[in-house]
Each structure stands twice: as C-alpha cells, then as structure tokens.
Amino acid sequence: DRNIEGNALGNLGNAYDSLGQYQKAIEFFQQSLTIKREIGDRNIEGNPLNNLGIAYNSLGQYQKAIEFYQQSLTIKREIGDRNGEGGALNNLGNAYDSLGQYQKAIEFYQQSLTLAREIGDRYGEGGDLNNLGNAYDSLGQYQKAIEFYQQSLTLAREIGDRN
Structure with a gap:
C-alpha cells in the first residue's frame, strides 16, 4: 500500500527531525510527499508539506519554509481541515x-x-x-x-x- 509507505517515510522524517538531522528529515519528507501526490488524495498531501516547512524553518531557511507552509495552507483550506x-x-x-x-x-x-x-x-x-x-x-x-x-x-x- 503506497499510503502506508508514504506514512512510514514521513515517520522517518519526523524521527530525523527530532534528532536535529533536518537535511535527512527533508529527504524523507520529500519522498513521502512524492508518494502522497502520486496517490492523488489532497487529504494526505498537506502534512508532508507542513513537515517540510518545519524542517526548513529549523535550518533557518525561512523563505523556503514559507513556500511549503503556504502550499500546506492552501490544501488545508481546500479540504476544510x-x-x-x-x-x-x-x-x-x-x-x-x-x-x-x-x-x-x-x-x-x-x-x-x-x-x-x-x-x-x-x-x-x-x-x-x-x-x-x-x-x-x-x-x-x-x-x-x-x-x-x-x-x-x-x-x-x-x-x-x-x-
């Protein structure tokens, strides 16, 4: 199941984020996002976008973080979350x-x-x-x-x- 794979990748990203290994976290969040987009379910696309924003924010790359937060916000509004x-x-x-x-x-x-x-x-x-x-x-x-x-x-x- 691709969704389970996407979730597992996201969880790995969260773990690396917690360890302060933001670059590694970003890799996993990107992979998770790719799968979530392939599935085509907007309900599950917003979380990896938000997580990417958090990781970039932690790296001090605020402009990049803002881009991902903005994308996440758009989706969250679309789906009524x-x-x-x-x-x-x-x-x-x-x-x-x-x-x-x-x-x-x-x-x-x-x-x-x-x-x-x-x-x-x-x-x-x-x-x-x-x-x-x-x-x-x-x-x-x-x-x-x-x-x-x-x-x-x-x-x-x-x-x-x-x-």
Whole structure:
C-alpha cells in the first residue's frame, strides 16, 4: 500500500527531525510527499508539506519554509481541515517572525487566533495570544504585548495549562 509507505517515510522524517538531522528529515519528507501526490488524495498531501516547512524553518531557511507552509495552507483550506489550517497559519507567523517581519507575523497570528476561537481550540488560542505578545514586544509596542500576554495567562489558568 503506497499510503502506508508514504506514512512510514514521513515517520522517518519526523524521527530525523527530532534528532536535529533536518537535511535527512527533508529527504524523507520529500519522498513521502512524492508518494502522497502520486496517490492523488489532497487529504494526505498537506502534512508532508507542513513537515517540510518545519524542517526548513529549523535550518533557518525561512523563505523556503514559507513556500511549503503556504502550499500546506492552501490544501488545508481546500479540504476544510480547520485544525491544519490553524497550524499552517501559526507556522507562517513563526517564519515571518524569524525573518523580523513582525507586522506580517501578526497578520498570520491574528488569522490563526480567529480560527482557534471559531473551532474552540483553547490551546491553539493560548499559543496565538502568546505569539502575538512576542511579536508586539519585538516591535517595541510593550503595552500591546502585555495585553496579549495577560490574555494568554488568563486562558492558561482557565484550561490548566502550566507550560
């Protein structure tokens, strides 16, 4: 079964990614993506794209990461995967934040926050609030940063998230 093979390759990519061997991870994610595209099922194509973005982001190749996150976002929206869409939006925010393009990062974090609230993803909402705080902090807009940090803290206490 080609899908099982694609999953196994993706899992190998995840393992190498966890080991910090990003180049090796990228090789496996690419192979997984090739198989997923051959199968032609859009539902399973978005994950290897997102994983490729994460690996390139870890290598500091943010522009390349953004390309893969963007492709993943397109697919997640096409298939109606709201959780996946939120993850891709957040990852795009992180990549732009890493590039120092804080205003662009804020746009993606805001979209991710709106979506998290719509689907009731409280953990995602907390992460987005925190990320917005970080971006505003980087812009020197400290009062705005404090507001988002405070919302994140309140939410974390509500849901019992001690991380």
